Amino acid sequence: MKTLFIGSDHAGFDLKEKLLVFLSGKFADVRVVDCGCPDLQSVDYPVIAEKVSHEVAQDPEAVGILICGTGIGMSIAANKMSGIRAANVWNEETAKLSRAHNNANVLCLGARTLTGPESQLIVTAWLNTPFSGGRHLNRVNLISQMEGKK
Ligand code: RB5
Numbered sequence: 001m002k003t004l005f006i007g008s009d010h011a012g013f014d015l016k017e018k019l020l021v022f023l024s025g026k027f028a029d030v031r032v033v034d035c036g037c038p039d040l041q042s043v044d045y046p047v048i049a050e051k052v053s054h055e056v057a058q059d060p061e062a063v064g065i066l067i068c069g070t071g072i073g074m075s076i077a078a079n080k081m082s083g084i085r086a087a088n089v090w091n092e093e094t095a096k097l098s099r100a101h102n103n104a105n106v107l108c109l110g111a112r113t114l115t116g117p118e119s120q121l122i123v124t125a126w127l128n129t130p131f132s133g134g135r136h137l138n139r140v141n142l143i144s145q146m147e148g149k150k
Contacts, residue, residue: 002061004127007035007052008111009045009074012067015111015119019065022120027127049077049086056105057083064106065123071110078106082147085140090114092125099129101136 004023008016016034023032035051037043045068056064064086066074071088078086086106087098090113098104107126109119131140 001029001031002063003031003033003055003059004063004065005033005035005052005055006065006067007048008037008067009048009069010037010040010042011045011069012074012109012111013037013040015109015114015116016065016067018116019067019119019123023123026124030127045073046077049074050081053078053081053084053086053106057081062105063127065109066106067109067111069110069112071108071113075106075108078108083144085143089122089126091118092121095122095126096129099126100132101139103131103136103140 006016006019020032020034036048049066052064052066056062066078068074075086075088078084084106085102085104086108087102087104088108089095089098109122
């Protein structure tokens with residue numbers, strides 16, 4: 001069983017709550033952990049991005065979902081953390097490719113740019129797509145070697 005850590009800022013709170021309902025019981029091999037925020041009160045998205053990314057970076061099996069208004073701030077913040085490959089995707093195709101080609105371990109979503117049903121399709125595609133490996137493995141390893149560089 002793998003653990004999915006999910007977090008949002010205030011802009012993503014409603015979508016996070018909807019996805020928590022959608023995810024519950026839908027993926028038998030996934031345990032979902034809510035990392036906040038707990039309500040609509042304003043919260044700085046990097047704080048939540050760091051919390052989820054820290055958890056995902058500890059466990060090679062773990063994955064994360066981060067939601068803000070656009071997914072942009074969350075992805076920029078999460079990708080500062082070692083071991084994190086966060087992808088801000090906008091449809092099923094980019095969701096699948098972020099797993100197959102980039103081995104993304106954090107999915108970023110924009111609550112102001114995606115509908116609930118679109119987000120459900122994206123999450124399902126993302127969780128069901130494995131990393132292809134092969135020629136993509138060397139590229140992902142090259143990304144890892146960039147961590148901490150200026
Ligand atoms: C919050 O208003 C908004 O800036 C944030 O959710 C996110 O979209 C940032 O990238």
